[in-house]
Amino acid sequence: MDITSAEFIISNTDVKKCPAGTFPEYAFIGRSNVGKSSLINMLTGRKGLAMTSATPGKTMLINHFLINKSWYIVDLPGYGFARRGQKGQVQIRKIIEDYILEREQMTNLFLLIDSRLEPQKIDMEFMEWLGENGIPFSIVFTKVDKLKSGKLHGNVEKYLNELRKQWEELPPYFLSSSESRLGRKELLAYIENINKEVNKPN
Numbered sequence: 238m239d240i241t242s243a244e245f246i247i248s249n250t251d252v253k254k255c256p257a258g259t260f261p262e263y264a265f266i267g268r269s270n271v272g273k274s275s276l277i278n279m280l281t282g283r284k285g286l287a288m289t290s291a292t293p294g295k296t297m298l299i300n301h302f303l304i305n306k307s308w309y310i311v312d313l314p315g316y317g318f319a320r321r322g323q324k325g326q327v328q329i330r331k332i333i334e335d336y337i338l339e340r341e342q343m344t345n346l347f348l349l350i351d352s353r354l355e356p357q358k359i360d361m362e363f364m365e366w367l368g369e370n371g372i373p374f375s376i377v378f379t380k381v382d383k384l385k386s387g388k389l390h391g392n393v394e395k396y397l398n399e400l401r402k403q404w405e406e407l408p409p410y411f412l413s414s415s416e417s418r419l420g421r422k423e424l425l426a427y428i429e430n431i432n433k434e435v436n437k438p439n
Contacts, residue, residue: 238429241305243281248298250328252335255342256301261435262309262342263428265377266333267349268359269315272379275415276349277302277310280424287312297329299336308432311336311343317359337372344431345373347424352378352392352412356399365403375409377424382414 246256265273274287286302300312313336314329337346346367350360367374376396381389393412400407409427413420 238305238425240281240425242303243283243286243305243310244303245286246301246303246309248300250298250332252299252332252339255299255336255340256303256309259342260303260308261344261432262301262311262340263345263347263431264311264313264336264340264343265347265349266313267315267377267379268317268351268357271315271349271351272415273312273315273349276377276379276413277312279413279415279418280421281310297332299332308428309342313337316363337367338370344435345375345428347377348374349377349379350396352381352389353383355392356396361399364400364408368404375411375427377411377413377420379413379415381412381419382416 247254249255265277267273277287278284281302281304287300297314299314302310302312304310313333316329316333337343348360348364348367350357364374378389378393378396384392389412393410397407397410411420411423411427413424
């Protein structure tokens with residue numbers, strides 16, 4: 238799929254104020270500093286579309302970007318950043334949960350995982366919550382250019398093995414690097430295929 242247009246539409250903290258209409262939405266979420274903005278910029282080919290921040294946990298908003306005038310990328314707040322304080326964390330959690338549970342247009346959630354780390358409890362618990370609520374999601378392992386292939390394969394396997402303890406069927410997963418653009422073609426093809434299914438006449 239070619240991305241011919243990508244434009245920022247709206248930021249807000251209230252799911253009820255998200256754009257009207259029926260365009261499919263692909264939401265991106267992950268722990269703070271996982272490389273979400275960089276991935277969105279890499280996918281769209283627009284360097285400054287999603288703001289990358291040196292301060293983890295800056296995104297506290299639901300950000301909608303209209304792609305090819307026919308579907309949305311949604312940048313959700315990062316979770317699990319301790320310096321926000323209890324009140325801030327509760328606020329963020331509500332924004333995230335309201336969007337994921339109430340937004341009918343959300344077609345798939347991409348959960349970003351830092352490939353350099355061992356399985357993190359907060360990520361595993363989040364995936365369990367998604368499963369319990371029947372939320373369709375895929376995993377994107379980020380920053381794979383930072384690892385040698387043996388270590389990368391080992392880390393990914395550890396995550397998949399953790400998931401196998403709870404899941405009969407594993408969610409789809411992708412390897413990505415915003416630096417080398419690895420995974421761009423595969424992720425866009427995946428979105429394109431879902432869009433075709435969604436837009437099929439009944």
